[in-house]
Amino acid sequence: xxxxxxxxxxxxxxxxxxxxxxxxxxxxxxxxxxxxxxxxxxxxxxxxxxxxxxxxxxxxxxxxxxxxxxxxxxxxxxxxxxxxxxxxxxxxxxxxxxxxxxxxxxxxxxxxxxxxxxxxxxxxxxxxxxxxxxxxxxxxxxxxxxxxxxxxxxxxxxxxxxxxxxxxxxxxxxxxxxxxxxxxxxxxxxxxxxxxxxxxxxxxxxxxxxxxxxxxxxxxxxxxxxxxxxxxxxxxxxxxxxxxxxxxxxxxxxxxxxxxxxxxxxxxxxxxxxxxxxxxxxxxxxxxxxxxxxxxxxxxxxxxxxxxxxxxxxxxxxxxxxx
Numbered sequence: 588x589x590x591x592x593x594x595x596x597x598x599x600x601x602x603x604x605x606x607x608x609x610x611x612x613x614x615x616x617x618x619x620x621x622x623x624x625x626x627x628x629x630x631x632x633x634x635x636x637x638x639x640x641x642x643x644x645x646x647x648x649x650x651x652x653x654x655x656x657x658x659x660x661x662x663x664x665x666x667x668x669x670x671x672x673x674x675x676x677x678x679x680x681x682x683x684x685x686x687x688x689x690x691x692x693x694x695x696x697x698x699x700x701x702x703x704x705x706x707x708x709x710x711x712x713x714x715x716x717x718x719x720x721x722x723x724x725x726x727x728x729x730x731x732x733x734x735x736x737x738x739x740x741x742x743x744x745x746x747x748x749x750x751x752x753x754x755x756x757x758x759x760x761x762x763x764x765x766x767x768x769x770x771x772x773x774x775x776x777x778x779x780x781x782x783x784x785x786x787x788x789x790x791x792x793x794x795x796x797x798x799x800x801x802x803x804x805x806x807x808x809x810x811x812x813x814x815x816x817x818x819x820x821x822x823x824x825x826x827x828x829x830x831x832x833x834x835x836x837x838x839x840x841x842x843x844x845x846x847x848x849x850x851x852x853x854x855x856x857x858x859x860x861x862x863x864x865x866x867x868x869x870x871x872x873x874x875x876x877x878x879x880x881x882x883x884x885x886x887x888x889x890x891x892x893x894x895x896x897x898x899x900x901x902x903x904x905x906x907x908x909x910x
Contacts, residue, residue, distance in 0.1 A: 607634030607748075610792055611906040617644045622898040623877055624648050627780075630788035631656070633748025638663075649773065656757060657769045667753045674719050680704075680712060682754075685745060688722060689754035693742035713743060722746055728814030728826040729835075729862060742817070748788065755783060785842030790815070790824045793840045793875040796901055797827045799908035807871060808834040821861040825873065828864075835863055838873040847876045849883035856891055875901065 613625045616639045620628065628648050632638040641662065642651040656663050668682070675681045680702055687701035699709040716722040723746045726738045745751035756776055757764070763772045797813050800806045810827035816837075817823075825838025839855045841847050852874065859870045872893035874880070880888070880895050888895050896904075904910075 608636060608639075609634060609905070609910050610795070611902075611909055613639070614906075616640070617642075619644060620648070622902050626789055626792065626898075627784050629792075630748060630784045631752045635749065638749055653769050653773055656752075657764050657772060659765055659767075663749075663753075664757070667750055667758070670750075671721075674721075675715065677712075681716065682758075684709075684712060684716065685721065685750060686754045686758060688743055688745050689751050690759075693744060695741070695743070698743065716743075720746055721750065725814060727816045727818065728812045728828055729816045729864060731864075732812070732830065740817070751787065752783075756780065781842065785840065789842045789875075789877070790840045792901060792905065793825050793838060793873075793896070795908075795910040796875070796896060796904050797825060797836065797838070797873075799904040799910055801827075802908050806836070808832050808836075810836070816862050818861070821858050823855070823858065823862055825875070826862070833865070833868045834871070835859075835868050836871045836873060837862060838875060840875045842877050844878055846879045846881045847874060847884050848881045849887045852884050852887040852891070852893065 610625075610629050612634060613620075613629055617625055617628060624647070628639075628642070628651075631648070631652065632642065641655055642648075646654070655661070658664060668678075671681055671685070672678050683702050684698055687698050692698055692701055695706050695709055695713065698713070699706045702709060702712075704712075713722070713724070717724060722743050724741050724743055726735050726741050730738055730740070745754065756779075760772055760776075794813050794815070797806070797810060801810050806827070808829040811830055812826075812828045814826055815822070815824055816826045823837050824840040825836070827836040827838075828834075837855055837859060839851060841851065852872075855872060855874070859872075860866070863870055872888070872891050873896060874884075874888060874893060875896045877898055879897055885895060
């Protein structure tokens with residue numbers, strides 16, 4: 588449409604960026620999938636319609652992955668390399684960076700080490716990937732707003748869901764895929780894939796739950812910052828902060844196959860003093876789970892007036908807010 592020979596050439600006045608579809612849109616693509624399988628699908632493909640349409644809703648996610656992604660040829664095998672090649676010149680450096688980040692190397696020093704550059708020399712490459720919206724820079728949500736830009740506690744994450752999956756599970760196993768050992772590969776990465784879902788998209792969706800609740804005015808404060816917290820002594824999956832009112836929401840996400848027990852509730856409550864910016868802050872709690880909660884966990888959560896959010900409640904909140 589924007590080329591010289593296009594009918595609208597010379598009349599084109601602007602571009603409207605179209606982002607990925609929200610998670611709530613996946614139900615239209617995979618109406619038979621249970622919520623957990625749609626979360627897993629979102630961890631693989633994100634919200635790109637062209638990708639979602641390639642998966643057969645009549646087949647399970649594992650069948651779609653094996654038949655569509657773990658193949659020697661096809662769109663899914665060539666798409667990442669084509670995309671990176673079109674966007675940047677030094678393809679090898681950028682692909683090495685994406686591979687390192689997808690594998691869990693999130694600091695500038697770790698990424699620089701994977702590429703073979705110094706931490707200072709890696710910065711222009713990081714900024715380029717951020718500008719292209721392929722990665723994002725995160726800092727602890729508990730950092731004061733004035734300290735966020737210059738913070739050395741930043742971490743980098745692959746923003747595009749499919750690129751994240753590709754550089755974590757497909758590209759490193761290219762030789763196995765070339766040999767046609769698809770079933771063997773799927774058997775080897777199964778447990779890693781479950782952990783991958785929990786650490787990436789499930790936590791992201793839980794943070795979106797906070798935003799959905801805020802839109803419904805269902806929180807006791809309006810979050811100024813939503814993210815997570817990490818430090819040497821404590822890590823928290825979901826954090827929402829209102830600096831003016833000195834109010835803090837801490838959330839724990841569990842993608843395991845067992846119901847959340849009382850110990851998980853107590854552990855987060857005991858962690859709060861390590862995370863809170865000060866003793867005068869009011870702290871609230873939320874717990875998110877794939878497999879439900881034990882009676883003891885529910886009783887413990889009630890003592891702290893904590894939110895308990897299962898997959899059905901998470902889905903309803905995200906759908907209501909179109910997230």
